[in-house]
Amino acid sequence: MEKRERLIMRLKEQGFKLTPQRLAIIELLEEGGHPRAEEIYERLSRRYPMLSRATVYNTLEVLKGLGELAELRIEPQAVRYDLETKPHCHFLCRRCGRLLDLGAPRGLERLLGKELEGHKIEEVQVSLYGLCADCAKEGQE
């Protein structure tokens, strides 16, 4: 099943309404790319000039509440969003700013629900920073 269909189902199931704005936001998120809220707003504004930032944030909040959207706290400036909610590593290139998915080390997912030193783990984020393959080649620093 497509992510899109699953999200639509879960929205209705929970009594949330499906609006063209929400659908557009979901479809954009489905493309991956880990957009920031501002990016989502800007890209969708072209097609829906009346779209407001409040709606973007509202929709993201709803999807987060459903547990269907991960909020990546990897850049200091802004949150990025990811429909993939299973724990995995992210890599942020300090040169081109691209945010790439890396695999998940075996055991990362098994952390969820466990206790570490008495603290109950509900979410895990592994963020790696450096130079991506492309930038390492081209720039030589």
Place this chain on the structure above:
Amino acid sequence: MEKRERLIMRLKEQGFKLTPQRLAIIELLEEGGHPRAEEIYERLSRRYPMLSRATVYNTLEVLKGLGELAELRIEPQAVRYDLETKPHCHFLCRRCGRLLDLGAPRGLERLLGKELEGHKIEEVQVSLYGLCADCAKEGQE
């Protein structure tokens, strides 16, 4: 050697000036607690009412540049700071908001300098979220 002395040495070594403001900021950071910039500003303002936010941010920037300060991107709202720059895990309690140090899994430090799928790793942050031991006991959710 104390962290404080090491930082003073490194500042002078690199031609940076040591000012009372910077010393105070360093001493506060030495206490740990992973303060936010605003927290540093507020706490030091009591003793140094003329202190400005710009100076706080400036000093944090200098210490980051020296590689002596880690910038924790673990909360969406604000960056937290940590004089411990060796990679280790952090735990943020969603109830009380405390940020705790957890140990580093063997192998975490060894990631630095390595390549993963062609990407050169320069920094690692592992952030865990959930309920801390105290909150899990008291609140029962």
Place this chain on the structure above:
DNA sequence: ATAATTGCAAAAGCTTTGCACGGAA
């Protein structure tokens, strides 16, 4: 002496909020 640093105030971003209108169910 002199170049770095400070404080202040304004500005820049991201995100949140209040409210009246409009539309999905």
Place this chain on the structure above:
DNA sequence: TTCCGTGCAAAGCTTTTGCAATTAT
């Protein structure tokens, strides 16, 4: 019909910036 959702605008926070005055070396 009844809420939920939307758009707009304003406000809240964190962080950055420009500049003249100050200060560490």
